[in-house]
Amino acid sequence: MSKFEASNTDLTKNQNLVMGALSQANGPLSAYTILDELREHGFRAPLQVYRALDKLVELGLVHRLESLNAFVACQHSSCGGDKRENVLFAICETCGKVQELVDERLLDTVKNLAENEDFSLSKSVIELRGKCGSCQPS
Template sequence: MNAQAHPDLTKNQSLVFGSLSDADGPLTAYAILDLLRDSGFRAPLQVYRALDKLVEYGLVHRLESLNAFVACSHKGCAGHGAAAFAICEKCGLVSEFTPDKAIACLEEWTREEGFHLSRTTIELRGTCQACAAA
């Protein structure tokens, strides 16, 4: 997904999204701040405000276990409210995927329990295929 898909992005949101889109992996808010200092970013709050909106728009995901952020790699993430990631503990590779069966199971549980789900993020931690083969 690209920033043009959401016309209401501010300059700061576009810069933060661009940093994440260009990154080889997840970035912390402070890493984003360091990357954007030459663009006028001076305080972490500037980055966090932009990230909050980008997450709300479905353009960016927060990886809770890493306290970091990644640009969404799927169209329409904001529409389905669920994201899943496989995180390699050796090389740091983060792969986004859609586990439809797992999501369906979780949605069934929420209906049965009367739980009002707002967002789902699944994080799998382990070793990627390339690191396992090495």
């Protein structure tokens, strides 16, 4: 059971609609793309989308991609528990698909670096850009 399904009933109508749109998409969506998709369901203003997104991000069901100004549904089940967003993303510049990754070694390295620099880390934004396996010349 996915986190979405698990907490499905806890979400409000708008949150559910936005979560549904992101879950069905096979890549990240911008807030305005979501708005357009949900117009048939009664959405009329950006704020309806942004408010839902804020909550979904807070719950760990959705992640924001800073380098795309877009949002993706969380692809695994361990995000909600941790306060810090311990995930990173591999964004294919060819097909647009995004893979969500967790890598303890990378996170440790980041934490270590922050400590060495006397920087008190609250969150790390790590977004890799390049070509995914399917989009590379074979």
